[in-house]
Amino acid sequence: MAMAKIRWTKVVVFLLCLGPFLWLGWRFWNQDLTANPTEFIQHFLGDWAIRLIVVTLAVTPLRKLLHLPALIRFRRMIGLFAFFYACLHFLTYLWLDKLFDFGEILKDIPKRPFITAGFAALVLMIPLALTSTAGWIRRLGGRRWQMLHRLIYGTAVAAVVHYYWLVKSDIRLPLLYGTLVAVLLAYRVGTWLVARARPRTSPKRAQPAIS
């Protein structure tokens, strides 16, 4: 793929990921955030965080299945956007729900399992965001970097659990995300089993591609 084309597609993916945020800003500007603006904003940001988490998890399987290895070049950006939406989602909790009352927040996070799960999902993303640069991949070494970045599996599971525990009764969306995450993780288990079963004929595991 030509470099120019990659640059251009990266801009498109960037704008696609930023789109929901701009849309939210537009609705805020127009005071079109329903009678309960906080709930709307909080759910909107949470929805986009979990969607992008699923998308990052889908990158590797899609590369292989669609024979589009270049997709890897978008993964870091999508992952960082997932972190961006998750941080804003958490910020709505800290600020609009709790008014930065950290005494209450520290009691709330362990007391309410759905918040514990959501918080865990976010915390697990922090090291991934921090080590997302090329410099950190070099410093850690591809192998160790890749091990560390498997924390995203934990984030995905915790995010689904968070969603499942917080809904009142309509579990269709948490089940949908849960199914997607299960399939995407099963793919990893499957490839791992296949790789283990096969004698070591293949060359050393490829280093993670960076962009």
Add this chain to the structure above:
Amino acid sequence: MLIKKPEDIRYSEVTPKSIYLNRRRFLAGIPAAFLAGRELLSPSARALAGSKLPALVKSPLSTTEAQNSYNDVTRYNNFYEFGTQKDQPAKYAQKFKTDPWTVSVEGEVAKPRKFTMDEILKLSPIEERIYRHRCVEAWSIVVPWAGYSLSTLLKQVEPTSKAKYVAFESYWDLKQMPMARPEIAGIKFPYVEGLRLDEAMHPLALLCVGMYGETLPPQDGAPVRMVVPWKYGFKSIKSIVKIKLVASEPPTTWKMSVPEWYGFYSNVNPNVNPVRWNQKTERRLPSFFQNHPTQIFNGYGDQVASLYAGMDLKKLY
């Protein structure tokens, strides 16, 4: 602004329903700007409105707090029969057929009977009751409801000494409510609720037929619902078809679904904090912030606390 008529005008003296219902067609032609008292009334918002009720009697039970806009109350609804998302009832309840409508009042009563909507509207002068409305989801609004105390209706059927509780049931029809299925909404249907008889007979317990001076729009529980302002909103059952007086505590929908989150009483209480919501504070919509201290019994403690004398409200939540 609602124009209040003096209390001495009886329902029987005002315009018959069939005639004032025609006003709707007439009103639809008037530019929305003339319909004072509402903010931001777009033509589409107009379509959500009910028909004008006759002049309402003011009630000393009303709060003087600022009311929420009609838009807030008609576009942000929990009415799972028409979808579990807050914006769905406003979209999917519009064709809900509420005429003809009857409410069966039965069970442990001397004179069980069915009331037509017309009979319900004529049973007593319709009062305006401006109440605080507190959702279990920790938000609250202020709504000018229209109706009269449920006790007025219950007295008509003469509850017997065996009657200890009142069980309510909502309308349920998959043809009109295709999303009202447990596998979609996650709760059982028909929606059922209940009150202890003394709670149901309390003057604050409102049999509600309208809001903002008009009949109820479908998404707000047309044509007749309960409003029990000292309890979480889900106790205020919508689109009632059956009221049954019973001897023992009746099952209630949300309690059946998640008993740890929702009790039979579900009185607004900042000191009872089940695992899902922090009830110490509330968000007074359309505010962004959950910073308003929750009042016990939603601020109606002076009137209703005596109903619960001697009860451990932490256990019987």
